[in-house]
Amino acid sequence: MALYLTLDRGYSATYAGLVAALHGLGGVVSSLVAGVMADRLGRRPTMLIAQTSTAFSVALLGFMEHPIAIAGVAFLVGMASNASRPAVQAMMADIVKPEDRVRAFSLNYWAINLGFAISSAGAGFLAEYSYQAGFLIEAAMTLACAVVVFVKLPESRPERTTAQKAAEPSVGLGTVLRDGRFMSVVGLSFLVALIFQQGYVALPVAMGTDGFSSSDFGAAIAVNGVLIVALQIPVTRFIEHRDPRRLLVVSSLLAGYGFGLTAFAGSLGVYVLTVCVWTLAEIINSPIQTGLVVRLSPVHGRGRYQGMYTMSWAVAALTAPLMGGYVIDRFGSEWLWGACAVIGMVAAGGYWVLMRNMPEEESAVVEKVAVPEEGAVAKAGEVTPAA
Numbered sequence: 001m002a003l004y005l006t007l008d009r010g011y012s013a014t015y016a017g018l019v020a021a022l023h024g025l026g027g028v029v030s031s032l033v034a035g036v037m038a039d040r041l042g043r044r045p046t047m048l049i050a051q052t053s054t055a056f057s058v059a060l061l062g063f064m065e066h067p068i069a070i071a072g073v074a075f076l077v078g079m080a081s082n083a084s085r086p087a088v089q090a091m092m093a094d095i096v097k098p099e100d101r102v103r104a105f106s107l108n109y110w111a112i113n114l115g116f117a118i119s120s121a122g123a124g125f126l127a128e129y130s131y132q133a134g135f136l137i138e139a140a141m142t143l144a145c146a147v148v149v150f151v152k153l154p155e156s157r158p159e160r161t162t163a164q165k166a167a168e169p170s171v172g173l174g175t176v177l178r179d180g181r182f183m184s185v186v187g188l189s190f191l192v193a194l195i196f197q198q199g200y201v202a203l204p205v206a207m208g209t210d211g212f213s214s215s216d217f218g219a220a221i222a223v224n225g226v227l228i229v230a231l232q233i234p235v236t237r238f239i240e241h242r243d244p245r246r247l248l249v250v251s252s253l254l255a256g257y258g259f260g261l262t263a264f265a266g267s268l269g270v271y272v273l274t275v276c277v278w279t280l281a282e283i284i285n286s287p288i289q290t291g292l293v294v295r296l297s298p299v300h301g302r303g304r305y306q307g308m309y310t311m312s313w314a315v316a317a318l319t320a321p322l323m324g325g326y327v328i329d330r331f332g333s334e335w336l337w338g339a340c341a342v343i344g345m346v347a348a349g350g351y352w353v354l355m356r357n358m359p360e361e362e363s364a365v366v367e368k369v370a371v372p373e374e375g376a377v378a379k380a381g382e383v384t385p386a387a
Helices: 002-008 013-040 043-061 067-082 084-095 098-127 131-152 162-167 173-178 180-199 202-209 214-239 244-264 268-295 299-330 333-356 361-381
Strands: none
Touching: 002 013, 002 098, 002 202, 002 214, 013 043, 013 067, 013 084, 013 202, 013 299, 043 067, 043 084, 043 131, 067 084, 067 299, 084 098, 084 268, 084 299, 098 131, 098 214, 098 268, 173 180, 173 299, 180 202, 180 244, 180 268, 180 299, 180 333, 202 214, 202 299, 202 333, 214 268, 244 268, 244 333, 268 299, 299 333
């Protein structure tokens, strides 16, 4: 989208950032709504609504000509495409045993990036011939995913018994907002996401400004997906039982410094090197962070908690393009990459303080309570970790 708007359509980096920000704003709106839907309607219906809506809105975006129409439909795409995330993450927490969740989230992330590695490189070359074809192909693949969900995926939402309804207070969005520790995690997640989001708007704009083509960016960003496919599983085995506090601190620093190094990039090879650094941060951060969110979420409020967590990334997707576009146009890309390094250090310090006050025994207590109920739900719904 960033390259389409700046190179193909001739708009400024600020306008490209505005469109990407509206896409992020749509995600902010849908995150909380989709979280509530996942708890009330179920994970499967929420995913079906989100994916079919995404397919139609992405196809529509490819035919928009007027700048206001492009911005408006981009908002709809952001709202639809982000709505499936809380349901997907809540479903995984429903069907996977607590001790296997870090590995499960890593495998899911690995699968996503296997597709990303192929599509990012392919899209870069495809864009040189037809951007519209890229929109239509994405719409078709998203619709195919919805068909798979409809045909193959059973519902996994835990049902509350009468005794549980009497003993446990209901979980609303107010409950989530009053959970200080969880909201601290959401805030830190926002800072980390703010850094990572620069790779999808500011980075292509900066590379375009330096004279690189869409295929150059596609090749550079494809390294992100290739490394995740190659390293996610072995790295997860290495970090699975290690101190999550240190891992979150290290990943935050790697993310900040990885993008900070982009200030010194003058060739495609150096850009690829910087992608390698922040990709390692992504590999470490994603499963640990998602596992921490599940650990702090009550069983019958997982959709709402995941929705709030997803919103931190959606707000970052809203803020990062505005930040990136403005800073590049006003001060130059070097200032943006320096800011990323500072944000990474701030996030690392925040994780260190937050996790220092979280006793290790808490994990065992929370998971022991959740296991029997999840086992019963998996049996009733015929959904097992293997499925």
